[in-house]
Amino acid sequence: MTDRLHILVTGSSRGIGKAIVDALAGQRVVGHASKSGGPDRIAADLASPAAAAALWNEALDRLDGRIHVLVNNAGIFEEAPIGLDEGEWLARWERTMQLNLTASAQLCRFAVQHFLKQGGGRIVNVASRAAYRGDSPDHWHYAASKAGMIGITKTIARGYAGRGILAFAVCPGFTMTGMAEDYLGSRGGEKILADIPLGRVADPEEVGETVRWLATDAPPSATGAVIDVNGASFVR
Numbered sequence: 001m002t003d004r005l006h007i008l009v010t011g012s013s014r015g016i017g018k019a020i021v022d023a024l025a026g027q028r029v030v031g032h033a034s035k036s037g038g039p040d041r042i043a044a045d046l047a048s049p050a051a052a053a054a055l056w057n058e059a060l061d062r063l064d065g066r067i068h069v070l071v072n073n074a075g076i077f078e079e080a081p082i083g084l085d086e087g088e089w090l091a092r093w094e095r096t097m098q099l100n101l102t103a104s105a106q107l108c109r110f111a112v113q114h115f116l117k118q119g120g121g122r123i124v125n126v127a128s129r130a131a132y133r134g135d136s137p138d139h140w141h142y143a144a145s146k147a148g149m150i151g152i153t154k155t156i157a158r159g160y161a162g163r164g165i166l167a168f169a170v171c172p173g174f175t176m177t178g179m180a181e182d183y184l185g186s187r188g189g190e191k192i193l194a195d196i197p198l199g200r201v202a203d204p205e206e207v208g209e210t211v212r213w214l215a216t217d218a219p220p221s222a223t224g225a226v227i228d229v230n231g232a233s234f235v236r
Contacts, residue, residue: 004028005216006063010055010107011074012041016126016175019208020071024215030059032074046074046099052106066118069215070111072104072149073126079138093141100145105152112156112165120164123156124214125149126207127226129173133234146171150226157224166223168214173230174201198231 005027011017012031021031030040032055037043042062044055060067076099080092108123115121130139131146149169156167174192193199207229214227228234 005068006030006066007069007071007215008032008056008059008063008067008107009071009073010046010104016172016204016207017073019204020073020126020211021208023205023208023212027069027216028063030062032059034074046103047095049098049102049106052103053110056107056110060114067111067114067121069122069124070107071124071126071211071215072107073211074103075100075126075145077139077142080141081138096141096145097148100142101148101152104149108152108156108167112160115160115165116163120166122215123153123165123167124211125153125167125169126211127153127169127171129171129228129230129234131171132236153226154224161220161223166218166220168218168223169226170207170210170214171226171228171230172202172207173228173233175204175207175229176201196231196233198233200231202229202231 007024007027007029009017009020009029010032012021013033013036017031021029030042032042032044034045035043042055042058044051046052076096078092078096080089082089084092104125111121111123127149128146130143131150135143153167153169156165173196210227210229228236
């Protein structure tokens with residue numbers, strides 16, 4: 001492919017998101033972070049329902065009115081123990097749903113509308129093995145949000161393949177980012193690693209390369225596919 005793809009990647013400032021941007025070197029990429037903007041990154045707090053539209057419109061402006069690929073990677077992993085008072089538990093549930101699922105759904109909607117006009121495009125949603133396997137008792141909301149991303153991905157794939165719109169998802173397990181390091185340290189890393197047949201957690205670069213392939217090279221017949229990157233800690 002000689003022409004560079006125009007790609008929007010959310011949650012691109014660190015960890016998996018940064019690895020995705022690095023893997024897409026050579027394409028024309030605009031990233032996103034919750035607070036820090038810059039020449040190649042847009043600041044938008046996706047906890048606000050209005051932020052997704054503003055992010056999409058600014059990305060379109062920066063990419064000369066054309067986006068070929070959307071990568072939804074932004075998200076949070078916040079505890080919501082059932083022992084919290086009702087208001088706090090619900091606030092954490094709704095914040096996770098807004099950031100992980102609703103904002104991604106909004107951006108998918110904008111992308112599909114845009115792709116219908118330009119003759120196609122690709123969406124890659126970064127979910128989690130928790131979508132299928134579940135998560136800890138303190139993270140019902142996280143697992144539910146990631147399962148929702150899978151449902152959105154498959155629905156878009158089935159609904160719009162005939163219009164040239166392809167949708168894929170990636171399900172990492174533990175990935176060696178700051179968030180995972182804190183989680184491993186607080187819950188006994190040896191026990192968690194014993195549950196991963198590969199013997200280690202994934203590197204962000206492994207997830208980044210998987211996303212790159214789906215965004216640029218995966219054959220159209222693979223639309224709707226979900227690729228696991230979890231060291232066989234959960235197989236389907």
